[in-house]
Amino acid sequence: MPAQLPHGSTWEDRERAVHRQAWQYHSDEMVLADDLLSHLMRGFRELEAVQSPNDAQELTLTLVGGAANFLRSAHNLALDGYYVQALSLARNAYEYWLAGTWLNASPQDAVRLRQESADWPSPSDMREALAQDAPDDADAAPAGEGLYDHLSRFTHPSSASVSGALDSKGTLRSGPFYQRRRLLTFLDLAYETATLLHRLLAQSFPSLQDSDWSRRSDELATKVAAWAARQAAAGEGEGEQ
């Protein structure tokens, strides 16, 4: 986009600058994000050998595939400084994961999910119901209560959703800017969602369990947990509000 911004730069100049800073300050974190997404794609390639997935498996593949594309596009935007938009797309990915987890617990709902107009529980209702059914299962209620609501603040108009367009004085920004805390918040959510998607895939396809793919999933999950612990110790990220 060639439009000149007030300080003489263009949108693309700003995006390139933010992209550079993201790699300069967070190269290990960017590599981990790439690894998590590539690993998801590798899981799909391994499943190409599954000739006739059953109905529930096909839906799981569909939902995980949809979520993977939301995460990948969110990652692209976050790298260029569109953090609010990236967080909004991460919410979609989480919504896909939630629907897949719901179907694992209630496979009879597959027909309803495929219909446009049928009643379908809201993401918050699904999460609450899953948490009640399996109170000890960390996957059923990820990242504590309210993750979906927290992300919704970036999707629908609110003080949070427009804040990325403002500088610290409340003046309109011209083009994207590097924001460390926003990027870390995004990475936290993206890592977590990718890890949940790996687990969902493994739960739905026995052929992936005890495989090299599964062992690599565990390694990546350990890296994510270590990263999250370091962030928590350093008080980084914006956390849930």
Add this chain to the structure above:
Amino acid sequence: MTEEEVDRPPTLQEIERRVSAEALRRDPESDAMVEAALNLFSEAIGQLASLKATTERDCVAYWMVAGELYSLVGAYRLLPLGYYRQAASLIRTALEDFLSCSYIWKHPEKTKLWLQPKWNLIPKFRKMHGDLGPELSDWWQGRYDMLCEFAHPRGRALAQIAAQVRRGALEPYFDGKHFFALSHVIVETVLCTLAVVPFLNGTVSQSDSLTREFSRLQERFQTWSKRPA
């Protein structure tokens, strides 16, 4: 290309580059229309930055159009890469910003609802879009419903992804119909925002160059909209 590169499957980045090249080769007109619309929007908002917002309502309304612009630019970045559902989701957010901005401009006493931390206390969208007047209200609802179909993991969106899964391809791909349809909604949304939101419309009217660009974009839009799908 090395032997090793030929043997391995393409990376996502390589696939995205290929899809983008195909989109720009097959439909450069749609890309150019979106770029022109976003440039105009960006310039109009750039002029707002020099204005002093005096009331809470003005501040929040300015923030919202800025948020709308960022969401549309995000969608523009994703469209050529073949991420249609994802672009649709961001355009939907932009439509919500446009609607919220129009609403608080008319009902300044409601501004505080957007400043409190609970996003779900803001009025329902179906209540707000009734305020736009019959024609605009129908346009908003029609586009919003279409974009919601793309964004949520339900019915049609799932059927499209399932078809991809059956082909064994999860990566993005070029789809001319989606590329055109979503580009069209972006340009429509910009034109609508500049025509309807009073402070932006005022900014455009007060600048000869912005007025010229706006008229030119409207004319191009009419011709472009009529082209065969």
